[in-house]
Amino acid sequence: MTDYIPVPLNVGPNTVHTIYVRKHVDYATKNSKGNSDSDSDSDSDSNSDSDSSRSAVFMMNLPIDITDDNVKDLCEAFGNVHLIEFERLGTRHGLVILADDASVSRFLSKAKKLNTTKDGKSKSKKAIVFQQYGPKGVEGYIAKHYSKFPSEQELAKKADEYMELLAERERIEAEEAMEASTKVDEDGFQLVVYKNRKRLADIPPPVVEAPKKKKTMEKDDFYKFQLRANRKQEMTDLLQRFQEDKAKIEELKKKKKFKPF
């Protein structure tokens, strides 16, 4: 918590929502590593040099409806830094990607200043105003509702494209399957593939049948001792059930369940 700088946002009359910011230390390292990977590619982005210099501020405890515009407002308030991108990592935390380390430092120092007075006390009166952008309440839901009805032509086109892709994929898979049937493995075995088989993955693994249990011919109610044992078992079961019943009744008795009036 000590690393974080609290930033109060004025979200309503007399209501402050505090967000917490700090420098995202790993961002530059990761970014440069990612860029170095992409550098190996001959078609790498020409902006890769400027990307590697970027730095980021990690923000937590964000309002649920925070948008890029709100973050822009924040950047403007904190030293007029240029926001490259606001990357949402979850519902209430994200990364504010800025041009360089200097921008991050300016951002954080301004945030610190805003947060404390000379004597180190809280300064909530200077909270940054949080404006609501985008559709509010019912408007948003109505807009979302109408977006559920796209044009049928578009949908059909999308479906046709997908089906073509699917057909192509199936064709390739069928070819792979047929190809596999022509190969002979090192032990000299050849995979049998039916002509209707679409994919290799559909071929079921060989079933290992469990050894069948031999039916025993021994009877358990033939000899006198068996009958005696069975009777004894029945008696034992009866007594055991009785004991269980008694325990159950005792439990009910403890709960005073036998008081009709």
Next chain:
Amino acid sequence: MASEIRALQEAGEAFKSGVFKLQIEETLNEVSFSEPTASAVRSLLFKIRDVLATCSPEKKPVASSDSEVEANGIKVRVPIEQHIIDQTWNFIPPTRENVHVVGSWTSKTSIRKKTGRTPIDMFVGMNSEMFEPKDFRDYRFHRKHAAFIARLATVLKSSALPLSVEYTSSVSLNGSFVLPSLLIVPDSSLLPKKGRKLCILLHAGPESLVFPLKKLALGRENVREGLLDQNQTNIYNWTVARSQLTLTFQSLMHSTSLRATAFADAVKLGSIWLQQRNFTLAKTGFGTFEFALLLAFLLKKPARLPAGCSSYQLFRGALLFLAEHINGSINLRLDDDVVEYTDASSEQGLENKRLRLCVDGVDMLANVHLFAFDLLQQEALNSTDMLNDLARDRFAALFLTPQSPSQARYDLNLEIKLSEPTESTSLMHVLSILLRKAWGSRCICFSLTADNNESQNTWSLNDSSPDDVVKRIHVSAQLDAHASEKRLTFMSPEFSSTAEFKEFWGEKCSLRRFGNGEIKEAVVWYARGQSVSEESAVYAIHHNLAKLLQEDIRCKVHLNKLNSSNLGSLLPESSVGYGPFLQSFQALQNVLSELRDSLPLRIHSTMGVSSSFRYSSLSVPEPYNPSDIAEAVILLESTPKWPSDAEGSAIAATAFAIQIAEKLRDTAKYACMISMEQDGSVESGRVNVQTPEGYYFKFQILCDQAVNTPEGNKVLDVTDHTRMLASLAPKFPTYSGTCRLFKLWIDKQMLSAYFSEPLCELIVLHVYLNSAPYAPPATISSAFFRIFELLASWDFKEDFLFVDTNVPEVDSTDSNTTNGVHSTGCSTPAVLFESACAGIVHQRQQDPAFTQAPMLVATNKDLSGARWSSWDPRTRVAVVICARLVALARQALFIDSLDPLFAVDVSDFDVAFRVRFNAGKASKKVDKTLSVSDPEQAMQKPVALAQEMTAALRRLYQDSLILFNDGLRTQDDEFILCGIWNAFANAKLKPGVAFPVKPNGDKFEVDKDAIIAEIERLSGCLVRIK
């Protein structure tokens, strides 16, 4: 050891099960009196006997005034004034040998009473020399009896024993109590602590048969002609006969208990059973003595019940007899000590539809009210059903749970207020006949309760006996679900002639010609604002009661405030019902099935998903109302070509949706639209259809393979549930109304979001399919309160509900059935129930902290019970909300008016908002013109946006603020949104915490202000009210 095993084997055979036997033993121990108490009582009884033996002989006049006979302060009214004669007689004092302890105490069948004191019956024999041979006529016996009892009272009062002595009587004739007894309450110092709720009832009567019983037989008039009607004559004869047969019955009980060792326990069981069902001597005339007498008769030669039976078997045998032979009679011939059975009374008329237990022709149940027999039969039927239940333990419902308040037990409740106090016995008798005639087959049984307190029949030694009159009577009826709302009343066997029928129904009755050409007298009920059963009863009482009582009285009939009509009026109005909606869907199904050859895949089936297909949607679908869009599923045949991945599957479903929409449009009747809806992580197309009749359906497309996905499985579960309810609901005419009402109540309690519609429907179905200890409810009001009763008594952490949807079809001619549905739901196979128990145990092992599914409702297809009650994601809040439902149901049982029952109460919540979510286009009002002219635009109308918003808010803040709102099922745009701060919220400053936090010292806490500000911003339409 061997003897123990033998005893266990016998218990298994003689009782329902070993547990049942142990439960019976424990209960009987609980209600029995201990030996120290019995010993103290014996000592007291000896002392009282000694006091009574100190009476001295004297000659005493009996008559003191024109209308009353007085002796030592007790007055007995004599209805025949001119027959008063100054009768003198020799008072022969009782000796020690004349004083007997009789009744339940001596036969060891006495149990603690539900309310009041347990009586110990003492009997003082009157010497036969005190009577003339014709003293049984014209109340002469009653006068002498009264004088004798008054003499005993004087002796007891003057004794040194600390006793409180009062008169009491349970029999009245022409409004006056007759045959009084002495109620002796011993001082607390005389009995140990556990015996302080005992009292002594001192009866008197001839020690031997001094009056021939044949002179007291049924219908023999012994009072001047015209003074008593047939019912009162029988009661008069019974009072004389019962009085002189006391010792005969005592010896009958004694000999029976010697022959059948389980007799005493069986009577105790019967006594508990009767008390729990409010059958007492004062209320119905049928009490423990009558039950014991029935059992003794059944054990007499030729024995219906073998003497070697266990207490359980004897009790069950008596109940079976009551269930099957309530109109029969048993006559005990004292000469040869055998009983004769007659299956049904040979005498015609409603008055004779009753059980008779006769001793040489004198009915010993003459004082039992006529209505009590049907009631007794119904209770016996329900209880025998429960005794036959092999799956569930019904012991508590049979013996331990007192019967509920009448609004849950009975289908219809009304109160009659009379302008003048009226004699109670006659009023009960007249009303019994009147209501039987008025309701006929509409009613199965009913109960009458006079609004006078039980202490009214007790008066002090210095006062004259009070009048047995009543001004208010409560009527509670159990109706036949299928017959109660028939619009026509025809001549029925309750009426002896058409003239009687016409006179009974007065101006309502008219000669009508029917479709089949028949012409007959009939009454048509329009039931405006009230049900047919209510209207017919109210009319019949107003029209006939005064006439039948032959008195100039007026009466007002008040219906219970929470009657079915009032409750039903809360539901959204429907002009057409579910019929046209389902027909429209059926027609669409037919069209879809004809598309089989024109689509790449055949349509396997089309099934409904929404609650409107189950007759349980809160609002009945109205034509041209896009808000009432019903969801359904089109299941395509399986094909190996169907994409196996979720995205591919969704695209294929969308493609099929487009094709189906095109084909439906081609038929030129159906307007169709495609909409994209979220299915798990992907979006897939739905076909929105407007039928020519104006109903809206939204079809999801599923392929047979796709049903193996969690989403597909869920949809199929709902369709299964829909199919099951669609077949069961029509068997219970009130199911739909009750279910809708329960959903409305849940919504008003702001719990709709937490209890799914199928779960609510199963809870309601449980009330119908497992109605024991009652018959299935026949009105919305009784079903509604039974739901509360069920929820209030449901210890959901320990117990679960099991709804056996395999309802056995039985003979429809059986009186114990409702349209082929078994009455109480006690026929679940034990194996099935055991499987459900195993499923529940497994589920509980998975969820020991009740975070996933605290309330389990199992069905034949879901033995885990968690299908419809699971919380996703798991939360500790689940058990709290379930407990809230139970608490609200408990509270609802005590509410007696509509408004508080359905009021939205925000006092329990931490925050509350009024939401005006005016969606404009989402208005519920039906725009028929637009819907007809541009159905596509109508189908795009935004609906249920408020619900969407509240669901989104609930998802966002589930870890910090538990949100509740009403208007979910009613789809209102204006509603209340409340919240309780989640006490289990884990407030930390770290990524992944789903709510704003703020520092509080070293720790963090939920930032409540920030959350509320967020909710206000997100909804844009909140007014905070708390």
